[in-house]
Amino acid sequence: MINISNAKLADGSVVDVEIDNDLISKVTKSSGTVSNGSIDATGQILLPGLVDLHTHLREPGREDAETVLTGSYAAAAGGYTAISSMANTYPVADTAGVVEQIYRLGKDAGLCDVNPIGAVTKGLSGEQLAELGAMADSIARVRIFSDDGKCVSDPLIMRRALEYVKTFNGIIAQHAQEPRLTINAQMNEGSVSSRIGLPGWPAIAEESIIARDILLAEHVQSRLHICHLTTAGGVELVRWAKKRGINVTAEVTPHHLLLTDELVENYDPIYKVNPPLRTEKDVMALREGLAEGVIDIVATDHAPHPEEDKDCEWQAAAFGMVGLETSLSVVIKTMIESKMLDWSQLVDRMSIRPAQIAGYKTQGQSIQAGSVANLLLLDPSASWQVDRSKLKSKSRNTPFHGMTLPGVISHVIYNGKQTVIAGRVLNMDGDKNG
Amino acid sequence: MITGHLLSAADLSKDEALNLLATAKELAAITDGPNKKLPTLRGKTVVNLFFEDSTRTRISFETAAKRLSADVINFSAKGSSVSKGESLKDTAQTLQAMGADAVVIRHGSSGAAKRLADTQWIQAAVINAGDGTHEHPTQALLDAFTIKQHLRAKESDLSGVKVLIVGDILHSRVARSNILLLSKLGAEIVLVAPPTLLPVGIDKWPVKISYDLDSEIGECDVVMMLRIQLERMADSFFPTEREYSRRYGLNSARLAKLKKNSIVMHPGPMNRGLEISADSADDLKSVIVDQVKNGVAVRMAILYELLGGAPIGDSK
Numbered sequence: 001m002i003n004i005s006n007a008k009l010a011d012g013s014v015v016d017v018e019i020d021n022d023l024i025s026k027v028t029k030s031s032g033t034v035s036n037g038s039i040d041a042t043g044q045i046l047l048p049g050l051v052d053l054h055t056h057l058r059e060p061g062r063e064d065a066e067t068v069l070t071g072s073y074a075a076a077a078g079g080y081t082a083i084s085s086m087a088n089t090y091p092v093a094d095t096a097g098v099v100e101q102i103y104r105l106g107k108d109a110g111l112c113d114v115n116p117i118g119a120v121t122k123g124l125s126g127e128q129l130a131e132l133g134a135m136a137d138s139i140a141r142v143r144i145f146s147d148d149g150k151c152v153s154d155p156l157i158m159r160r161a162l163e164y165v166k167t168f169n170g171i172i173a174q175h176a177q178e179p180r181l182t183i184n185a186q187m188n189e190g191s192v193s194s195r196i197g198l199p200g201w202p203a204i205a206e207e208s209i210i211a212r213d214i215l216l217a218e219h220v221q222s223r224l225h226i227c228h229l230t231t232a233g234g235v236e237l238v239r240w241a242k243k244r245g246i247n248v249t250a251e252v253t254p255h256h257l258l259l260t261d262e263l264v265e266n267y268d269p270i271y272k273v274n275p276p277l278r279t280e281k282d283v284m285a286l287r288e289g290l291a292e293g294v295i296d297i298v299a300t301d302h303a304p305h306p307e308e309d310k311d312c313e314w315q316a317a318a319f320g321m322v323g324l325e326t327s328l329s330v331v332i333k334t335m336i337e338s339k340m341l342d343w344s345q346l347v348d349r350m351s352i353r354p355a356q357i358a359g360y361k362t363q364g365q366s367i368q369a370g371s372v373a374n375l376l377l378l379d380p381s382a383s384w385q386v387d388r389s390k391l392k393s394k395s396r397n398t399p400f401h402g403m404t405l406p407g408v409i410s411h412v413i414y415n416g417k418q419t420v421i422a423g424r425v426l427n428m429d430g431d432k433n434g
Numbered sequence: 435m436i437t438g439h440l441l442s443a444a445d446l447s448k449d450e451a452l453n454l455l456a457t458a459k460e461l462a463a464i465t466d467g468p469n470k471k472l473p474t475l476r477g478k479t480v481v482n483l484f485f486e487d488s489t490r491t492r493i494s495f496e497t498a499a500k501r502l503s504a505d506v507i508n509f510s511a512k513g514s515s516v517s518k519g520e521s522l523k524d525t526a527q528t529l530q531a532m533g534a535d536a537v538v539i540r541h542g543s544s545g546a547a548k549r550l551a552d553t554q555w556i557q558a559a560v561i562n563a564g565d566g567t568h569e570h571p572t573q574a575l576l577d578a579f580t581i582k583q584h585l586r587a588k589e590s591d592l593s594g595v596k597v598l599i600v601g602d603i604l605h606s607r608v609a610r611s612n613i614l615l616l617s618k619l620g621a622e623i624v625l626v627a628p629p630t631l632l633p634v635g636i637d638k639w640p641v642k643i644s645y646d647l648d649s650e651i652g653e654c655d656v657v658m659m660l661r662i663q664l665e666r667m668a669d670s671f672f673p674t675e676r677e678y679s680r681r682y683g684l685n686s687a688r689l690a691k692l693k694k695n696s697i698v699m700h701p702g703p704m705n706r707g708l709e710i711s712a713d714s715a716d717d718l719k720s721v722i723v724d725q726v727k728n729g730v731a732v733r734m735a736i737l738y739e740l741l742g743g744a745p746i747g748d749s750k
């Protein structure tokens with residue numbers, strides 16, 4: 001039994017919450033007193049646990065960068081009670097065997113739901129469909145399929161994938177990147193790339209695929225999800241598609257809500273990411289798209305890399321940034337502080353909507369009696385300085401190092417069990433938990 | 435007097451650039467004499483760290499360093515530990531351990547010189563001898579020196595000089611550095627190229643753009659032809675080398691349209707018969723050999739200022 005006293009909910013009401021086993025058993029108007037043994041949430045906000053639909057965990061294959069366990073530590077620290085591991089592991093998560101392995105590792109870690117995403121094509125080759133049905137029928141019950149890291153660029157393969165997953169209400173999450181327009185591309189194509197001489201990655205390389213796939217999804221009446229939207233033009237396309245009633249959803253990453261390509265100026269590979277950081281105008285369009293609901297959700301694209309893959313020259317470096325532990329704070333900074341979202345809308349974009357899209361039934365539930373107790377408690381008035389050496393992730397490649405961000409998570413409850421207690425992640429070794 | 439590193443032409447103020455050119459002029463006068471060698475950098479170690487083949491730039495730096503009595507180590511990636519997978523970081527730390535005072539780096543990645551200077555991998559002064567498709571600031575300095583020598587010997591800067599830069603602007607580090615430096619020194623710059631070889635966002639640069647060499651050639655004081663890489667053709671930047679040559683090459687007909695005192699430049703190595711015809715390269719208007727010669731003096735001045743004592747002469 002866990003009791004939480006004096007917690008403010010997203011709608012502004014102040015409540016006491018009682019948790020019995022894995023369920024919320026009682027939510028009552030706050031008595032104003034903090035009973036013995038209960039969590040004092042005075043001044044804090046209680047939200048449903050966050051749900052991420054785009055997480056790279058690197059296991060199996062690159063356990064030096066992240067494992068399911070260390071990724072789960074990072075997820076818990078960031079307020080996530082469910083994450084979705086992308087398929088680009090070694091071996092690729094393109095069979096029932098691999099997705100079941102990841103699913104089991106997630107269960108063993110026990111800090112959040114780890115839901116594997118299956119590859120669309122065998123080996124992410126873009127050529128032949130993976131056994132989508134076998135992954136859907138496995139104990140991992142995969143519903144999201146993605147070749148993320150690579151684009152399903154062949155329109156015929158994309159069409160077939162969209163059609164095929166209809167049998168089990170699956171969804172194809174597309175990494176929209178036209179490969180021929182991005183050969184050797186290193187950063188956003190624009191005035192900065194021209195000045196500093198890095199091969200450019202034009203916005204249209206992303207937008208042309210989004211446009212094509214929206215039309216394909218309409219034609220075959222299936223569900224399309226656009227991963228990490230980064231351009232103003234992409235927001236326009238999704239807005240158009242939704243108006244037309246096409247079944248498309250879209251995500252934006254925290255880093256694309258805050259950072260721009262100007263940061264690449266010094267060639268520090270910490271800012272190297274796929275898709276690339278874009279311009280101020282794109283950032284503003286993404287924030288508006290998220291506020292409006294054209295962009296449905298925030299997804300982290302948490303992409304851990306070992307030190308040597310970032311401590312090098314730009315072109316030799318790997319693409320990607322870790323994001324689970326900074327995600328909520330960055331969204332508060334960009335969307336709550338600017339008053340573009342209120343807390344209920346933030347909960348929608350980071351918990352309710354992602355759970356709906358993925359069909360995670362025990363996640364994103366409202367805070368009321370009978371709901372599964374997946375919760376986070378946050379001090380919205382406190383702030384913290386990001387320190388790369390203190391990340392719970394195994395990797396350190398955060399672009400936010402040194403930045404002071406709003407919102408400090410104090411407690412996280414996953415299926416009725418405390419996974420973060422007073423800022424400390426359950427079961428972590430002493431030195432990593434500092 | 436410049437200090438620290440030389441990574442980009444943008445690092446130099448107008449005064450610093452002009453002072454450097456003045457120092458180069460004095461050094462050139464000395465090394466034109468019977469004894470070409472100065473003792474100034476005795477005991478200093480200069481490493482030529484070349485990850486790309488570039489015989490002429492490496493030889494130029496080597497000559498410059500030797501004329502100043504520095505010890506020179508040539509490190510080229512081929513056949514070295516780099517080809518065995520050693521990272522730039524480890525190479526830099528090795529050179530640091532060997533006591534390099536200056537590292538002259540040529541690298542295929544844009545920003546490699548800047549990374550070397552910004553990280554703690556090495557403490558030496560870093561001189562960018564060409565990084566990817568970014569910059570080649572010492573080439574721009576020697577080009578400025580050559581233009582001044584021929585067209586503005588008595589004036590304080592390059593005001594009023596009209597420079598045509600022709601060819602693959604998109605991939606050219608020479609063009610980027612020259613645009614920054616020459617415009618800072620007062621020159622007016624016109625870029626001539628097919629649209630495929632011009633970068634996006636170039637409308638914000640301090641230059642005029644033209645797709646038509648013939649309409650510009652009669653108006654300029656300097657025509658700088660850039661080397662065209664033949665692999666660009668495979669990537670469809672232009673249809674064939676003959677078509678490129680017809681539309682953007684400097685040939686005798688275009689040479690004849692140049693003003694009387696105009697000069698022809700090329701950073702080398704040339705593709706004779708492609709971007710420049712043999713008679714244009716060898717014409718009296720061509721100062722291409724002067725560029726090579728001036729390169730040594732300019733690089734001496736850079737090493738001297740970054741590693742050495744007080745500036746020569748009274749330029750500051």
